[in-house]
Amino acid sequence: SQQGEEDPQALSIQEGENATMNCSYKTSINNLQWYRQNSGRGLVHLILIRSNEREKHSGRLRVTLDTSKKSSSLLITASRAADTASYFCALLFTGANSKLTFGKGITLSVRP
């Protein structure tokens, strides 16, 4: 079935380091979004990148999209302990009628 594959499953870094998380998929998309989840409850939208875009920035976040490789990366620069959370990529596949497909998530731990 259609789903984003996130990599790595878990990431542990020191505060101040950069965190890179990846998402790959298999069929064409309209857009790709990244969400963050703290403590297993509601998700917060971080950034959306459309299929005709290659890179977007929002504060310390940088997202790239390579549609030829069907992959995206989320980079968090100068990480903080408060960035500790689960991060999900969500894909709007072409023809999916506004229905996002979420990956299984990446657990990021930022050590103070």
Place this chain on the structure above:
Amino acid sequence: GAGVSQSPSNKVTEKGKDVELRCDPISGHTALYWYRQSLGQGLEFLIYFQGNSAPDKSGLPSDRFSAERTGGSVSTLTIQRTQQEDSAVYLCASSLPAVLLQYFGPGTRLTVL
């Protein structure tokens, strides 16, 4: 204004009982989504409402699950004859029409004993 709200925040029930979970979307958001998240897993799509269109129920795991959206606003997810495998966090999200950012509620943690 207020964000998406869900109630109850936690629900413990016995196997075989029915439960109702409520979602209040952001005012003006015509799209509403229900997801299920089991421990340590991603989000599993359940159902999607968009305005007055017929809902997309393709994610409902069995006929024990149903959802309504009254007056284009509040939604109720009903699980009949609950089973232990129904234990999960149930998340609701809403969005504006043709805008694909979803705003999530805090979820309802359902525990079936």
